[in-house]
Amino acid sequence: MTAEATVAEISVTIGERPAGTAPGEDILLDVRGLQTHFHVMDGTVRAVDGVSFSVPRGGTVGLVGESACGKSVTALTIMRLLDIPPAEIVGGEVWFDGREILALPEEEMRHLRGNDIAMIFQEPLTSLNPVLTVGDQISEQVRLHLKVDKKEGLGRAIESLRTVGIPNPEQRVKQYPHEMSGGMRQRVMIAMALSCEPKLLIADEPTTALDVTIQAQILELLKAVQERTKSALMLITHDLGVVAEMVDEIVVMYAGQIVEQGTAEQVLTRPMDPYTMGLIESLPSVKKRGGRLSAIKGVVPSPFNLPPGCRFAPRCPYVWDACRTTSPELIPVGGHGQRARCLLHTPAGAPRRAAVFDTAASSGTTAGHGA
Amino acid sequence: MTDQATTPTPDTDETPVAAPTPADAPTPIRATPGVLEGEEPSVEALERDWQRDGGEVPSEEPLADPAHGIVEGEALLRVSGLKKHFPVYGGLLRRQVATVYAVDGVDFEVRKGDVFSLVGESGCGKTTLGRTVLRLVEPTAGTVHFGALDVTRLKSSELRRLRSKMQIVFQDPFGSLNPRMPVSDIIGEGLIAQGLTDRKARDRRVGDALEAVGLRRDYTRRYPHEFSGGQRQRIGVARALALEPDFIVLDEPVSALDVSIQSQVLNLLLDLRKDFDLTYLFISHNLSVIEYVSDRVGVMYLGQIVELASSEELYRSPRHPYTLALLSAIPDPDPRRRHKRLVLKGDVPSPVNPPAGCHFHTRCWLREQLGNPEQCVSAEPDLRELMPGHKAKCHFAEQVSGAKAAEFAAEHSTVVPAVVDA
Numbered sequence: 001m002t003a004e005a006t007v008a009e010i011s012v013t014i015g016e017r018p019a020g021t022a023p024g025e026d027i028l029l030d031v032r033g034l035q036t037h038f039h040v041m042d043g044t045v046r047a048v049d050g051v052s053f054s055v056p057r058g059g060t061v062g063l064v065g066e067s068a069c070g071k072s073v074t075a076l077t078i079m080r081l082l083d084i085p086p087a088e089i090v091g092g093e094v095w096f097d098g099r100e101i102l103a104l105p106e107e108e109m110r111h112l113r114g115n116d117i118a119m120i121f122q123e124p125l126t127s128l129n130p131v132l133t134v135g136d137q138i139s140e141q142v143r144l145h146l147k148v149d150k151k152e153g154l155g156r157a158i159e160s161l162r163t164v165g166i167p168n169p170e171q172r173v174k175q176y177p178h179e180m181s182g183g184m185r186q187r188v189m190i191a192m193a194l195s196c197e198p199k200l201l202i203a204d205e206p207t208t209a210l211d212v213t214i215q216a217q218i219l220e221l222l223k224a225v226q227e228r229t230k231s232a233l234m235l236i237t238h239d240l241g242v243v244a245e246m247v248d249e250i251v252v253m254y255a256g257q258i259v260e261q262g263t264a265e266q267v268l269t270r271p272m273d274p275y276t277m278g279l280i281e282s283l284p285s286v287k288k289r290g291g292r293l294s295a296i297k298g299v300v301p302s303p304f305n306l307p308p309g310c311r312f313a314p315r316c317p318y319v320w321d322a323c324r325t326t327s328p329e330l331i332p333v334g335g336h337g338q339r340a341r342c343l344l345h346t347p348a349g350a351p352r353r354a355a356v357f358d359t360a361a362s363s364g365t366t367a368g369h370g371a
Numbered sequence: 372m373t374d375q376a377t378t379p380t381p382d383t384d385e386t387p388v389a390a391p392t393p394a395d396a397p398t399p400i401r402a403t404p405g406v407l408e409g410e411e412p413s414v415e416a417l418e419r420d421w422q423r424d425g426g427e428v429p430s431e432e433p434l435a436d437p438a439h440g441i442v443e444g445e446a447l448l449r450v451s452g453l454k455k456h457f458p459v460y461g462g463l464l465r466r467q468v469a470t471v472y473a474v475d476g477v478d479f480e481v482r483k484g485d486v487f488s489l490v491g492e493s494g495c496g497k498t499t500l501g502r503t504v505l506r507l508v509e510p511t512a513g514t515v516h517f518g519a520l521d522v523t524r525l526k527s528s529e530l531r532r533l534r535s536k537m538q539i540v541f542q543d544p545f546g547s548l549n550p551r552m553p554v555s556d557i558i559g560e561g562l563i564a565q566g567l568t569d570r571k572a573r574d575r576r577v578g579d580a581l582e583a584v585g586l587r588r589d590y591t592r593r594y595p596h597e598f599s600g601g602q603r604q605r606i607g608v609a610r611a612l613a614l615e616p617d618f619i620v621l622d623e624p625v626s627a628l629d630v631s632i633q634s635q636v637l638n639l640l641l642d643l644r645k646d647f648d649l650t651y652l653f654i655s656h657n658l659s660v661i662e663y664v665s666d667r668v669g670v671m672y673l674g675q676i677v678e679l680a681s682s683e684e685l686y687r688s689p690r691h692p693y694t695l696a697l698l699s700a701i702p703d704p705d706p707r708r709r710h711k712r713l714v715l716k717g718d719v720p721s722p723v724n725p726p727a728g729c730h731f732h733t734r735c736w737l738r739e740q741l742g743n744p745e746q747c748v749s750a751e752p753d754l755r756e757l758m759p760g761h762k763a764k765c766h767f768a769e770q771v772s773g774a775k776a777a778e779f780a781a782e783h784s785t786v787v788p789a790v791v792d793a
Contacts, residue, residue: 244704292641
């Protein structure tokens with residue numbers, strides 16, 4: 001396969017499927033070539049710049065990246081929760097449950113939100129209404145979406161609090177958010193998100209504000225309810241440990257683009273993109289004790305001044321001249337669904353490839369120099 | 372936020388200034404209930420304390436270098452019985468209605484050249500402890516010896532001179548730098564406070580400090596907003612470093628940073644320790660970072676150290692049930708290693724009203740496994756030495772093991788209640 005063919009193939013299909021057609025029945029969410037820009041005083045920020053991935057029914061996908069890589073904006077675009085302007089959805093399609101939802105009227109979108117797609121945010125205190133009891137907040141949502149009466153709504157609220165492990169839910173529904181601890185509020189958020197049994201749960205850094213023992217509780221809870229309700233999970237986080245425990249597939253983002261995607265095991269144990277490799281390498285762990293942490297040099301480029309070629313080139317340890325002029329495509333690596341955005345995987349990078357990926361890493365690839 | 376490290380603020384450290392000559396006496400450690408913390412004590416109260424303490428004016432101790440003569444491996448900092456209690460006021464008359472036991476009797480030593488880490492969840496008192504050690508917060512009781520010097524007995528003028536030897540780097544790289552000051556002033560402020568008034572010499576020191584942390588000398592005219600989070604944290608480190616300290620408290624120095632930047636700053640901190648002969652008190656909630664940087668670790672829970680050991684020992688064979696739970700809770704970035712997690716019940720209890728006996732007994736999995744022995748509720752365990760250099764505050768520390776924890780984790784359902792029912 002030549003590089004030209006690969007690139008051509010990618011450009012006709014946005015992501016996996018041709019534009020304008022519904023994905024297969026097994027795909028719940030299909031994001032194709034999504035582009036979200038922000039128009040601000042200093043210019044245009046291409047926050048999400050051609051992002052394509054899909055979430056199977058009941059599947060779990062993690063969106064990973066550092067601050068400002070576009071992972072949260074991707075979620076907010078899917079939920080259509082961005083303020084337009086300054087945001088603008090410039091291009092792409094989002095297929096959810098057989099329908100394209102970017103073009104859906106707001107009325108229908110509102111029905112979809114909460115009913116079929118629910119979202120959990122990082123900071124539960126600011127996402128809950130401080131002047132309503134948690135019972136009122138959950139039952140309000142249940143009544144709106146499931147068209148049940150007040151009593152039934154409250155009953156559902158109590159039931160959902162019980163399923164997320166809150167004891168005495170009959171008493172707790174009468175409490176206000178400020179009367180609860182951080183972990184407890186996040187449980188309320190999860191209860192609320194799950195009260196309408198959504199098909200897709202989007203969790204944006206659900207445990208980042210929590211202590212590690214509370215994080216463990218919430219992750220176990222999310223896993224348990226996800227397994228029970230069979231809803232799909234899209235988890236957004238910067239924590240590689242959290243994704244490793246929670247999801248089957250990983251999408252790594254950098255500067256608005258996907259730089260690598262594959263199964264959790266592929267991405268975390270045999271990363272094929274230098275950025276992912278750098279991220280994993282920079283985690284402090286036992287084996288590096290005493291030695292130096294391998295840090296990624298430099299900082300994330302300014303969104304107003306992105307490098308002309310590969311966006312990671314200025315920080316990449318394997319950079320060569322072509323990287324500074326050619327923008328790499330997200331191309332299949334290894335033939336098992338893993339993709340990476342790096343010139344090393346094109347024929348032009350072939351001579352350098354062996355030096356970068358040691359034999360252990362490359363044994364899983366079909367890139368021409370197998371085990 | 373003002374920079375407490377380089378300019379001691381009057382409301383915390385300089386109470387004796389208000390008093391007449393006798394107030395040159397050391398600041399009394401106010402464990403007496405008559406004087407409430409957080410309020411400016413009256414001149415009379417200070418005089419009374421001073422007379423009660425004997426009214427002796429201490430001899431001018433030479434403050435040149437309290438760490439002088441201490442070689443690598445000897446204790447540079449010795450903390451004993453340190454307590455910090457904050458009063459809670461309430462009611463119509465604003466009487467003290469409760470006490471927050473933020474730091475409640477802590478003993479540890481930091482050896483010269485070591486990285487001693489304090490780890491714990493939010494509200495465990497690790498930050499308050501770090502600040503009390505520097506007397507940015509006045510202790511309620513206990514002593515802190517820096518070399519031969521008892522920091523808790525120092526006058527404010529002596530304390531100010533000591534500040535150049537003991538520095539702090541704060542967590543928030545945005546809140547801890549004055550947005551209206553150029554970098555030269557942010558770093559130079561502490562030098563002025565230490566009496567370096569010569570502009571040229573100061574600029575040189577500022578430039579040297581910037582270079583040491585990997586920033587360019589000519590950044591001195593820039594303002595904090597022109598820097599990224601990682602660079603700001605470097606400026607915070609440069610500010611501490613410019614004073615040529617022996618000892619630095621690093622309060623969550625990398626917690627606000629992205630992973631790739633975090634490793635840059637950690638590398639920098641470890642390099643500086645070697646290059647400048649520094650000793651660190653490293654405070655963090657991140658167990659992987661702690662494991663990477665520390666020589667010795669103290670695990671805190673509700674204002675107390677519950678386990679104290681070398682980093683290797685602590686991570687290899689933890690002996691306190693809480694430490695085990697903390698370690699088990701770290702998400703592992705390797706998807707091939709999936710383990711059944713030991714999940715604690717409920718939240719950390721309030722430090723206003725810590726549980727009787729062992730503070731951890733309300734969430735303790737070992738206690739449950741042992742059939743809820745009475746001892747855990749009736750008696751507070753000591754921080755006992757189990758092996759040389761390894762202490763744990765648990766009646767049943769000998770019974771703690773990874774196998775026991777795994778057994779417990781396997782037996783229990785995954786959805787853990789949010790609150791422990793009494």
